[in-house]
Amino acid sequence: MGDDQLTVEVVDRGPDILISVSGEMDFGTNADFLRVVQPLAESGRPLVVDLADLAFCDSSGLGALVRVHNMTEAAGGTLYLAHLRPQLKSTITLTMLHRLFHIQDDLPDPGAAPN
Structure with missing residues (x-):
């Protein structure tokens, strides 16, 4: 979709790391997303991914989120997804990923993210 723009901003909030994602998560941008987020996931700290400004997420974007979830859990951390737009929340529910993600x-x- 669109012009394949993705912005990932990281803020260390002390007890957790806030990752704000804006633009589009798709096959063309997932490598950029993972390049930023993978080292954070491997740190074992809680990650809060703010998706309020995520305009589009295809199946490969969902796959990237699953991958980050798995890396975070393997390192002893927890991945939280916040501010999901209705279409993304619906897709996550339809694919049963709401059972995996902390939303x-x-x-x-x-x-303060619940465990």
């Missing part, structure tokens, strides 16, 4: 309607305060 938050709002952005949790630093360190």
Whole structure:
């Protein structure tokens, strides 16, 4: 879709790491997303991914989120997805990924994401 623009911003909030994603997550941008997020996932710290400004996410984008979830869990951390747009939330539910992901309607305060 579109012009394959993706922006990933990282903020260390002390007890967790906030990752704000905007633009499009698709086959053309997943490598950029993973390049930034993989080292954070391997740190074992809780990650909060704010998807409020994510305009599009295809199946490969969902696959990248699953991959980050698996890396985070393997390192002893937890991945939280926050601010999902209705279409993405519906897709995650239809694909049963809501059973895998920790989904938050709002952005949790630093360190306050439930376990």
